[in-house]
Amino acid sequence: MEYLPVTVDKSHLITIGERLYSESIELIRELVNNAYDADATEVDIKMTDESIEVKDNGTGMDREGLRQYFNIGSPEKIVKNKSPIFHRDLIGQFGIGKFASLSACECFEVYTQKGEFTAKVTFDKMEWEKEGDQWNLPLRILPPNRERGDGTTVTLLRLSGGYP
Ligand SMILES: Nc1ncnc2c1ncn2[C@@H]1O[C@H](COP(=O)(O)OP(=O)(O)OP(=O)(O)O)[C@@H](O)[C@H]1O
Ligand SMILES: [Mg+2]
Structure with missing residues (x-):
């Protein structure tokens, strides 16, 4: 018996983000939905010509949480069901909403803080495609910012034309 590997092309993630969420309002909705699911009571949205920033005061993510963040198609929220x-x-179901950001920008950053853990992950379309078979993203551990408190800030950078 021979076996045939099932593979997924790396660029598919970008395609999902770009095709599935083609309306600008959908990507803001996806980010706010995630904040709601993370028990945020406040979401701050800042838009400039260069960036869109969505900041919440939800539970934030630790290392395991960030791992979960980049698990594609995770059914976590269906299994857990309640915040x-x-x-x-x-609200979340499919484990792919984070890629909605890719419909509007070339790069997004996830800054998150949970207790003593603070970090930033960058998903850059160009770097992602350039790195060939590498499926890792740069994760920078930062000193805790106590003033900010727990929560997550997603920043869309290098906005593509037409948005917001
Ligand atoms: N703002 C946030 N605060 C804390 N955790 C978050 C936040 N955004 C995302 N996450 C974590 O990352 C995971 C992936 O988010 P994503 O939006 O891709 O999927 P989902 O919300 O589970 O489903 P859907 O595709 O329907 O949005 C979530 O299940 C959650 O664990
Ligand atoms: Mg979601």
Whole structure:
């Protein structure tokens, strides 16, 4: 018996983001939905010509949380069903909403803080495609910012034409 490997092309992630979420409002909605699911009580959205920033005061993510963030197609929210603090009915289902950002920008950063853990991950389309078979993203551990408190900030950089 021979076996045939099933493979997924790396560029597919970008295609998902670009094709599935083609309306600008959808990507903001995806980010706000994620903040809601993370038990945020406030979401701050800042738009300039250069960037869109969505900042929440939700639970934030630790290393494991960030790993979960970049797990494609994770059914976590269907399995868990309720948010940890406010027991909200979770909106997320597919584990791909984060790629909605890619419909509007060339690069997005996820800055997150949970307790003593603070870090930033960058997803850059060009770097992603350039790195060939590499499936890792740069993760920078940062000193905690106590003033900011727990939560996540997603920043879209190098906006593509037509947005917002
Ligand atoms: N703002 C956030 N705060 C804390 N955790 C987050 C945040 N955004 C995403 N996550 C984590 O990252 C995971 C992936 O998010 P993503 O939006 O891709 O998928 P989802 O919300 O589970 O499903 P859907 O594709 O329907 O949006 C989430 O399941 C959650 O664990
Ligand atoms: Mg989501």
